[in-house]
Amino acid sequence: MTSGAYAKLDTDARIAIIGSGFSGLAAAIALKKKGINNFVIFEQEAGLGGTWWNNRYPGAEVDLESHIYSFSFERYDWTRTHASWAELLTYLNHVARKWGLISHLRFNEKVEAVTWSDERKEYAIATSSKADHGAFRAVISAVGFLNIPLLPPFARRESDFKGVQCHTSRWPKGLSMAGKRVGILGTGSSAVQVIHEAALEAASVKIFQKEANWILPKDSRDFTASERFMHKFAPIYWWKRFWLYYGYDTRQFRASHARKDGRVNKRRAAASLAYLQNSLADRPDLLKLATPDFPFEARRTVISDTYYDDLKNPKVELVPYGAAKLSAAGIIDEGGHEHPLDIIIYATGFDAANYLAGMKVAGEHGIDLHEKWAGEPEALLGLMVPGFPNFFMMYGPNTNAIPLVTFYQAQANFCASLISTMLKTRRRTIKVDAAAFRRFNQKIQAALAKTVWGSTTSYFQASTGKIVAQWPHSATEYILATKAARKNAVKIE
Known part of the structure; x- marks a missing residue:
């Protein structure tokens, strides 16, 4: 990865984040921590929260303990061992206000297309409002994969x-x-x-x-009150x-x-x-x-x-x-x-294996991401795909594991660190190495083949049977892998 002599950020470069759930807010805060404030968060709903904005059915609460299903840098006075949707939504709004994210949010803006320009080295974003949102140097998709309801x-x-x-x-x-x-x-x-x-x-x-x-x-x-x-x-x-x-x-x-x-x-x-x-x-x-x-x-x-x-x-x-x-x-x-x-x-779940469903992503030379995947989504650590410079995914393919928020923070740090380096060195593109991408996916599928996840049909799999959702290792292994990938599998040019 290239290092440069510039120390000051290119503040004119704009960053887009798609989604304002846990992962979208994690990405925004990671950018803020790097001194990057020129970003927009597109949210298709009328409020922030992602999963916890939509899932308001009676009894809805998280399956993980509140203290681990929250940001490591934001303590909170949790009322339950496992927070309800309402408490989680309150928490996320608290975090967004504390970190000054409200002004960055654009509600009722469903992103329909993300298109890379080979000439300008930037992305255009088309949304449901048809408004002109200008150009973006990098895009972080934080739409998750449990967001398209699956109906019989x-x-x-x-x-x-x-x-x-x-x-x-x-x-x-x-x-x-x-x-x-x-x-x-x-x-x-x-x-x-x-x-x-x-x-x-x-x-x-x-x-x-x-x-x-x-x-x-x-x-x-x-x-209890004493707890x-x-x-x-x-x-x-x-x-x-x-x-x-x-x-x-x-x-x-x-x-x-x-x-x-x-x-x-x-x-x-x-x-x-x-x-x-x-x-x-x-x-x-x-x-x-x-x-x-x-x-x-x-x-x-x-x-x-x-x-x-x-x-x-x-x-x-x-x-x-x-x-x-x-x-x-x-x-x-x-x-x-x-x-x-x-x-x-x-209560029939989601079209989980269809990553980035409803959104067209066009990369270098107009290549379509869904066509490249051909029904079997894959990425380097769920984050980047060759041919799609400056485009990152939070909670992408093969990163479904727990504790979820820990993974979001590792992914957010990966994105923000690379974007920060690009802006400081006045470079234009962040690209994943194709050979590293292939090696990673071969190794991850070899590890997944040893698990029980392929023994029955589930949302962990693509229609072909390939396991496209799960991460087969621990959170610490994932965090270390993202740090290594920043140095060894990504190029900033």
Whole structure:
């Protein structure tokens, strides 16, 4: 990587960030820390927050502990071990205000195209408003990959159903389940949360299950007053965060959590099976239906304290079929049975493997990023692709791992450091080395082949079966890899 004699930043160069969730704010703050203030954050929604702006369904909360699912540089007075969507949204707004990011935000601006100019060495951005946003020296995409709701084919067409339909990530304002007959499609992480709320207030709940999932207890609760008082002391707060990080890091070392012969995988699989059997020992009918038929961790493991108890609630019925189609009255399942319903909730996840869906990205010589990927997204550390200079991705291909915010910060530091060097040295392009890109993806796929993630279909995979979402190592290994890549796999010219 080239170093130069200039120390002062090129302040005329503008940077674009797409998305204002955790990763977008991480990128913006990393730029600020480098003294880069000439940037714009494009946000397609009416407010910041990303996932936590959209996912407002009843019971929505994070699966990771609040102290680790937050920025390492921003302590907060968390009220729960696992924060709700509302508390996370409040936190993100607090962070944005504290770091002076509000003035950089452009709301209701969905980015539709990012186009590189070979002559000018800069990007043009087209948004839904059709406004002229000027040129940008670099672009950081922070749109994530769990943002395009995935609906069953019959839900994408007009139907005669008279009730309310919604995806969990598009919950209608004011929608109440009280006294209603509610049908829920799915048994994943979002499903179990909304199922619990429905079991509390709905007249009846029907869960349409295609396949059961492995579940572990969450141990989610409110912090006591004394705990919140102690968390005000920085050493105690950071110690708590460190031990959470250490636990996740050691768990994922050499993919021990995702290899069938891994010590961590075996231990957690046994714990999950025991939780299932102990919880449903008095209901052999439910035990049979709730037992998965794929290896532990092959799909996202569900974390819940309530799901098995909810299954035993007299108001709740676990339907052992997926939904086949809609009728005027409700749902007809794959067994041919009709279920009258007032509300249908699609907890059916996202089109996760389709990275940067809905956005056209054109690089050198007009090459299209989606055409280059040909349905199998890949990047160097999820961050950069040859042929697309000065274009970075947060939470890109093969970077889905925990703790998520730690990965966002490492990615943000990678982007900001390279952009800062480019602006200080008055260079024009940041490019990833094609050979380094190939070597990395060969190694990552070799590591992924040793895991259980390819043993069943899931959102971890492209339609071809290639694992395009997961990172098979620990967070510390990822952080070190980003530091090495800045020196050895990227050129600034």
